[in-house]
Amino acid sequence: MSVIVSVKNLSKQFNEIRAVDDLSFSIHEGDIYGFLGQNGAGKSTTIRMLLTLIKPTSGEINIFGKELQSNRNEILGKTGAIIERPDMYKYLSAFDNLAIFAKMSGVPVKRSFIMERLDMVGLAERHNSKVRTFSQGMKQRLGIAIALVHDPRLIILDEPTNGLDPQGIADMRNLILGLSRDMGKTVLVSSHLLSEIEVIANRMIIINKGKKITEGSVAELLNPSNTVVHLESTDNNNAWAVLQQTKWSADAVHNGAYIQVTMHKTELPQMVSALSTAGVGIISVKPRHSLEDYFLSLTNSGAHA
Amino acid sequence: MLRLLQIELYKISKRPRTYIAFAAISAIVFIFQFAFKADGESYMNLMLQNVQDSFSLDKTKAINGYFMCYIILNTLLVQVPILVALIAGDAISGEANMGTLRLILTKPVSRTELILVKFLASFIFTVMLLVWMAIMALFVSMFIFGVDDMLIFRVKGEESQILQITKDDVMWRYFAAFGYAAVALTVIAALAMLLSIFAENSIGPIIATVCIVIVCTVVSNINVPIVERNVKPWLFTSYLVGWKGFFYIGTTEDGEPIKGSLENWPAIRNSLYILIGHIILLLGISVFLFRKKDILS
Amino acid sequence: MKWKMIVCFLLSLAGVRVVAQDINQLVAAARARVEKVNDYEASGRMKTNVAFLKVPVANIKVYFKKPNRLKLKSEKGVSFVPKGAVSLNMSNLFSDNNYTVIDAGTDKLGGSTVRVAKLLPVDDNSDVVLSTVYIDPVTSLIRKARTTTKENGTFELEMTYGKFADMGLPDKVIFSFNTKDYKLPKGVTFDFDDGTSTAPKPQDVKNRKGRAEITFSNYIINKGVPDAVFK
Known part of the structure; x- marks a missing residue:
């Protein structure tokens, strides 16, 4: 081409x-x-x-x-x-x-x-x-x-x-x-x-x-490794505590109403099962593939740079 | 280039504002003709003043088509720059305002070509206006008032003069005068177009052009020697009325007009050179600036 | 001393008397010549020479009818006709018999000697205040006339005779008159100033004299002129 x-x-x-x-x-x-x-x-x-x-x-x-x-x-x-x-x-x-x-x-x-x-x-x-x-x-x-x-x-x-x-x-x-x-x-x-x-x-x-x-x-830019997951549970603090014990701890952010975790898309079931096992009641899990957050975060970081 | 010119002329012909100018000229000329048909004698009395003590003159013969056209042009050529600015001042800024400028500039047409075509279209418009004026002010007046010898009332320095041009010696002078006026008005067109490069609406350049013409004309008419000597020759407006030079007939030693002659052709020629110089300069600046300009509209 | 003055006075009186008789005859002769013409139609060319007036030579027609009707018309085109031109015909000078002739001696005109007479109208209401006529004593033709009027200033006629001398009609008339200075009202013209205008010459401003030179090519005499042309 x-x-x-x-x-x-x-x-x-x-x-x-x-x-x-x-x-x-x-x-x-x-x-x-x-x-x-x-x-x-x-x-x-x-x-x-x-x-x-x-x-x-x-x-x-x-x-x-x-x-x-x-x-x-x-x-x-x-x-x-x-x-x-x-x-x-x-x-x-x-x-x-x-x-x-x-x-x-x-x-x-x-x-x-x-x-x-x-x-x-x-x-x-x-x-x-x-x-x-x-x-x-x-x-x-x-x-x-x-x-x-x-x-x-x-x-x-x-x-x-x-x-x-x-x-x-x-x-x-x-x-x-x-x-x-x-x-x-x-x-x-x-x-x-x-x-x-x-x-x-x-x-x-x-x-x-x-x-x-x-x-x-x-x-490429929609690479699944960049999937952002918004997690809402019956007890976000409990969920947060559970996540701290997992490999996603570094990529998790506690936002109060929800917890945001960045991961490879294929790891999502793994995380859900880990949380269930720990007794966290999951209300919703929203993976976002789009570049929206990526775009916003990049331009925001650009704005702060 | 011809293809572009066709497009430009087509665009101009389709705009209502183009016809404002023609309508305005028709209206002014008609008012003049009506007024002089009704009471031309008063005007003659004003112009002749104390001459009437020593001379008698057949005023109805003197108020003829040739004379009328001169009177009308005398007034009208002061207003026509506004009409020319109306079109030329819109040349670039109007396109910028509509948003079409950026579109035509992404077409395989060089900017130099475009500005030259815009200028040419404005020039053709100016010539059309003058042709219309010739039809209305000259030919219609000739039809209404008839044809006879032409009288020119003129102030020359400290003196006033009355010149008489025999009727068979008039027509060529009008052709020359209209030609001169075309050159003079083209300066206005070039100026308005230059200003229109900087604007994104057409009102600005039109008003700016008119203001420049008015200010320069006023300064041109300040009868103070220091201004007359040092400033006046540098103002293009001083040369706008040069068309009248074609009616200043040459005379013999004892004041008899010489048919077919001009009193001061070199002065007219030099004025023409100066005006043409202005056109070239203004157009050159336009091309230079327009080529460099970033189109942000 | 006294007797000398009386002698001089008497002598001069006598002298005046002798010459006056002569001049009266001459004026009468000149008048008789003019009186022969009842009417005429003349064609000619008029060249106007006035400082502010740049006009071409005009082809004109002059119509005259007794006693003193005269009309100068341009054959074609626009023309400025000097108002005093109505006095173009000499009959104007003699239009009525009410004038006093005064001898003013002799003068030289173009190399020949002429007699000078002053005509004073008796009528106080006459527009003419004084006319001075220069008459050729041999031909009894009026060579020159200067008329001072109340309304139209002073004008002067100088005549050259040829074919129509018999009838007292000139071939050429130079008509001089006073004009006022011409000044256009300010601001009505936007004139093209080519930078050549000069300061006015002082003598130009005051005492402006206009001249019109009329050369007649033909007269049609006593063939009748319709009254309509004088309107």
Whole structure:
């Protein structure tokens, strides 16, 4: 699998603020690459640097194996993007908007071609309506049509689900998955919500304060050894005392209402049986596989660092 | 480039605000024409003042289409910069405001190309405005008021003058004057576009442009020698009225106008050079800054 | 001493009397020539020479009808017609018989000697205060006339005769008149200042004289002129 995007030691300084700090990562062909970080972590700045909207202070960006700045038009011709909100010319019709951006991308503008694209996102019937009259979801779909009109190899989506209703979020997920699975596109998608990245991305990076915290495959980062278990019992103090005698003592935290234990997922039955044997009445055991705590803890520790 | 220009012109043509300018011009011209049709003589009396003691003049002949157009342009060309700023000041900032700027800048179009196209579109808009003005102020006036010799009332230094241009010597002067006005207004367009790079809404650059024009015009008109000598030549607004130079007809030693001549072509030419210099400079700065700018909108 | 003064007085009286008779005849002759014309229509070119007025040469038509109706019209285009131009015709000077002629001796005009006469209207209400006419004693043609009016200042006519000398009509008239200084109201024009304007010359400001040079190419005499043209 070839490397589509390669970022090396990328930094961006805005006056006093270092928005992106020595960031390196790479995206392979066919990846859905999750870009995770809290608001203000430097996601947007990085994405804008990938799209030449912002000039890096230092570092190197290669896309499709070519240096970005010197091959700007060639690279951008094969890249589609939605940056935050999908904004377009509100005083123009859906058709006109798509035609304009298709033209700017160097795509031949035939009526049938544009209509086909509009049909793809379910806007064919409204092609003559001004965008001003569109709902957020319709704008989002038109934004996707615009991003895809020139059949790009790389698609960059900055917070694509922002402001969408649950149905819109679900549609967007399916669309992103389809782009990769059915069309073989490489997708970079950013979000401040792990839950979103977790369900669509195969690889991800977590950044905080412009710095890379971790990067890897989602599967790796969902490594079962990092399972966090929340334990609630009839007598938490008793349970705590029992746990102190086990190998999990070092990884346990007494939170009052519950006890949190970090362990390998496969060790869970072992712990439950140990507690039962000791006479602890177990009310609930909630293992959390998701990266949510991981993400939160990492970014929190980052915040304290 | 042509493809981009088409897109720009299409976008401009689809915006309601574009037509405000045309409507405003039509309204002002119509009011002038109506007022002069009704009571042009009062204006003539004001301009002629004590000359009327020594001379008689057929005022209805003097208030003709050519004369009207000059009077209208005299006023209108002071306001048109606002109308030009309305479009050019929106060129970049309007896109930033709508959020489309970041989208078009992720298209395979260089920023230099984009800013040049934006400038060209503003220029074409300016020319269209002038063509519209020519139709309304000149051709419609010619239709309403007829055609005859043209009188120019002029202050030259400490003197006042009345120039008469025969009717067969007028048209080319209007073409030249409109051409000059196009160059002068393009300076305004370039200035408004430069300012629009820094803003994320179009109100700021439009107001800033108008303020700059007003301040410079006021300073241009301060009749204090130290200002006139040292400041005035450096203000582009001093050259905005240079179109009038095409109506300052050259005269013989004993004051007879020479058909087809200009009193001071070198001064007009130099003004044109200065204005074109401004355009190049402003456009150059725009390109330079826009290429460097981080798009954060 | 006393007798000397009396002699001088008598002599001068006598002298005046002798010349006055002569000048009266001359004025009468000049007038007779002018009176031959009942009406005319003349075409010509007018060149205006006024400091603040930059106007081209105008093709004009002059219409005249007895006793003193005169109209100067521009054939085409806009033109500034000096108001005093109504006195273009000499008949204006003699329009009524009520004037006193005073001999003012002789003068030289263009190398030839002319007689100078001052005409004083008897009527106090007349606009003309005084006219001075310079008459060629040989041809009895008026070569020059200076008229001072109450309303329109002083103007001067200088005539050159040719084909129509018989009828006392000049080929060329140089008409001089006073004009006030022209000043545009402030702030009504935003003028293009090309940096060449100079300080005003002092003599320009005061005593402005305007001149209009009219060259007639043709007269149609006593063929009738409709009254409508004088409106």
